[in-house]
Amino acid sequence: MTVTTTLPRAPMDPGLAGFLAQAAAQGNPPLEALPPAVGRQIYRDLAAGLGLPSPVVATEDRSIAGPGGPLKLRIYHPDAAGPLPALFYVHGGGYVIGDLETHDAVCRTLCHSVGAVVVAVDYRLAPEHPFPAAVDDVVCVLQWLAAHAKELRADPSRIALAGDSAGAQLAATACLRTAGTIAPRALGLIYPVAQHHSEPSASMAENGEGKFLTHGVMQWFINCYLDGRSELTRHPDFALLSAPTLAALPPSWVATMGHDPLRDEGHALAQRIEQAGVATEHRHYPGAIHACIHFTAVSPVGGQVVADLADWLRARLA
Incomplete structure (x- = not known):
């Protein structure tokens, strides 16, 4: 992995630094030492307890047939006349934690703002459902959305995808997997997983301890997702930087954080996408951390x- 320019550097945002100091003082066991179910609940509690109130928008929960059984969807509707653009948001959480609840506020905000x-x-x-279960599910939902957009009062010609962390990787991979059949207008990637640790990075050495996402947690996520199979670390459906080409991606917005191991x-990844002609x-947010x-x-x-992503998406989906 080669990064050819230096990103701006800045001290960590004071609020985030205070949050990390308080968390360290509590002396809780590392996430990778806990059962996945406990880690999932911790993530839900953090997302619910540390966020500001989100906009009120209409929601509906439904299920569709997926490759491994029913898939639960949550659909958010803005207070606006259709047909509207559609955004498929894929939650992060290292392929191990994260769900509809952890990212409910993010989705509500994007629904309202976009x-x-x-x-x-x-x-x-x-680890219950290792690679490629997650990406297969995300591809399935993208195909479903393209086929059923009109039922949602959405315009099938104005579909975008976005996600954070592992969800960003899954969203980008779904675009590549469906290239030639679905043509999204835009792709938003917040601190994406792109090729974790197959080649050491300076940011992992610099930020891999004490900044929320640690080297140990990230390695646990990847081991769970890839089922310990090291040969998959360069599989193009996992490692975006190992994909033969990224030219099939739609116009892309990539956010990186200065104090993030990723x-x-x-x-x-942003450089490779641009070099592919996209x-x-x-x-870049120099004072920010992962999550x-x-x-x-x-x-x-x-x-x-999130506001910057919403502004960009709104322009792309106009």
Whole structure:
């Protein structure tokens, strides 16, 4: 993984630094030492307890047939006349934790701010369902959305995808998998997983301890998702930086955080997308950490990331 330019550097946002100091003082066991079910509940509690109130929008839960059984969807409707653009948002959580509840506030905010019907999915999680279960589920939902957009008062010619962390990787992979049959207008990637740790990065060495997402947690996520199969670390449906080409991606917006272990792989991904001839906007937030979009009551940085993504999506989907 090669990053050819230096990103701006800045001290960590004071609110985020205070949150991390308080968390460290509590002396809780590392996430990777806990059963996945406990880690999932911790993530739900953090997302619910550290975010500002989100906009009130109409929602409906439904299920569709998926490759491994029923898939639960949550659909968000803005207070606007259709047909509207549609946004498929894929939650993060390292393929192991995260669900419809952890990212409900993010989806509500994007629904309201973009003026789009937002679709979210409870895709299958590892280690119970290792690779490629999650990406198969996300591809299935993208295909369903393209075929059923009109039922949702959405315009099938104005579909976008977005996601954070592992969800960003899954969203991008779904675009590549369906290239030639579905043509999204836009792709938003917040601190994406792009090729974790197959090649060491400076940002992992710099930020791999004490900044929420640690090296140990990330390695646990990947081991769970890939079922310990090291040969999959370069599989193109996992490692975006190993994909033969990224030219089939739609116009892309990539956000990286200065104090994130995944900063450099996200930066490299933005460069590769642009080098493939895809219109690319890379936004860097020097004082932010991984998962900051959940911590809006602690710091305004995460809210700004989501607001910037919403502005970009709204322009692309106009």
